[in-house]
Amino acid sequence: MRPAPLLLVLLLAWAALGGVVLAGALPRWSWALVATVIGTLALLDLWRQARRPSPQVQRELPEALALGVRREVGLRLQTTEPMRVQVFDLVPGGWPLESLPQCVQLRPGHACALHYTLQPQQRGRFRFEGVQLRIRSPWRLWWQQRTLPPLLDVRVYPNFVPLTRFALFSADQASRLVGAHVKRRRGEGTxxxxxxxxxxxxxxxxxxxxxxxxxxxxxxxxxxDEKNQQLLLMLDSGRRMLASEGGLSHFDHALNASLVVAYLALRQGDAAGLFAVGGERRWVQPQRGMGTVEHLLRASYDLQPQPVATDYLAAATEVSLRQRRRALVMLVSNVRDEDIEDLLAAVRLLQRRHLVCVASLREHELDGALEGEVHTLEDAAQAGAAALYLQQRTKAHEALRSEKVMVLDVTADALPAALVERYLAVKREGLL
Structure with missing residues (x-):
């Protein structure tokens, strides 16, 4: 319970009255009388407020949200007594909000509906812990804070909004929507x-x-193009994917891009699956049918990158045991020179049965690292470190290409188009 502005004004007036009493303009008992009146009113108002019933609150929000996508939330309040309230929803994760808090006047028999927007910043399962109300007392002397249900559990999935948009277009048109350059052929295939x-x-x-x-x-x-072929998306969920760009981790970018290419593969009649390696492992066997998209979303929505090294060879061994049919294996990671020996051993094992493509995410900062002007010793050191890093990165990619591995060196925002283009090229050339 906190004093309202009106009570503070009364207390200031009482204090000013004390100065008048000290000056001898009023008797001392008048100051005590005013104090008694203010105290009595404040206590009575406090007692009345404590006995007031809380409003009923309902939250209108789907249980499935998409990462990074703004969503409108509705709150519906009803009361049996007129009251002034400030409304704030206890949103999980510190997600960005718009249009909260709001101050509304509630009237008996009338439902008050208000709306605000939120933007989920992490995937996974989260809970709204309730709605927080600041209720003004009947005589406007106090603000009381109450936390009310409803509690609500929600799941934040990878950004599936583009997939719902793709459903309105053909596979070729959807490919162009993500920026892929589709080479049209008429009547050719396998x-x-x-x-x-x-x-x-x-x-x-x-x-x-x-x-x-x-x-x-x-x-x-x-x-x-031949149908019923296999696509397996291997996502590195280790420490290499913890870097962030555009408000999302590299792993989130990789997951979103993988869902796009999986969706298009399913539209083409192929089977798509997922294997997360590095941190917590998740396996979704390649399956046909558009229902597979839901399986992929449910299997990956709470998967987070971990600060651990990825054992590529162990992951490749598991793929060899689980995936007996030949598949296009797309590994999405951030390839570093120190990982190359383990990665080469892994791709050699995979290539015994599968066609392998490695998509290596590149940080945006690297593109301009060597173009900036050098004025200080620190600038020179940074430019030299960037040049060395890029040289080692190129060397690692060349080592993979020497093993006849398809290598994509792309930034996070270009990843969806690059994966789709490579998948379509493999289909077009009949490599599977």
Whole structure:
């Protein structure tokens, strides 16, 4: 319970009255009388406030939220007595809020609805601990703070909003939405689809001469990309993925990009799975069907990168035991020179059965590290360290390429497009 401004004003007036009494303008008993009146009113108001029933509060919010996506939350308040309240929701994680706190006047028989927006900053399971109200007393002398239910558990998933948008487009159109450059081909692929009349632009390889002779017109064979192939996304959840850019960790960027390419693979009729390595391990067996997206989200929503070294060879051994069918294995990490020996051993093991692609995340700061002007010894030291780091990074990538591994050296924001382009290129070239 805290004094309201009105009570503070009364106390200041009482103190000023004391100065008048000391000056002899008023009798001393008048000062005591005013003190008694103010104290009595304050105690009565305090007693009345303590007996007042709390408003009823309902929160309107889905139990599934998306990382980094603003969401509107509704609060509905009802009361049996008129009262003035300040409303603040106990949002978990210190997430950014807009339009809170709010001060509203409640009236009996009328529900008061107010809204605010929040933006989840971490994935996982979180709890709203209740709604905090500051209620003004009937005579406006006190503010009382009360914390009321409802408690609410919510799950914050990786950003699935782009996936819902992709559902409105074809697989090629969705690929372009993430920035991938799709090379259109007509009638080419590895699986026979149908016979049709020749069209301008068809290659001579597509012509079926026997069918052409029978029909007495040019007939082309039309092929399509092979379906029901396997895609396994290996995500490094170790210390290399703790770096942050754009308000998200590298692991979050990798997870969001992996969900995009998995969604497009499922749209193409392929099976997609997930294997998180480094920290806590999670395995989702590659499966077909759009329901797999939900499995991937549920398996990864509370997965966090850990400050531990990733054992690439142990992870590759587990993949070899679990994934018996040939697959495109996309490993997303931040490759460093000191990890290369273990990583090379891992990719050699994987390549016995699978096609391997390594996406190595690059920090944005590195792109401009060598372009800045050097004025001080500290600037020179930083530029030299950046140059050495980039040289070692390039050396590690070349070592992987020498083993015929597909290597993507990309920044976090370019990762979704890079993964999608590589996946489509593998499909187009029939490498699986």
């Amino acid at each position: 699986d026979f689809h149908q016979m049709r009349e020749y069209r301008v632009g068809d290659s001579l390889r597509q012509l079926d001469w026997k069918a052409t002779a029978r029909a007495r017109k040019l007939i082309s064979r039309e092929y399509q």
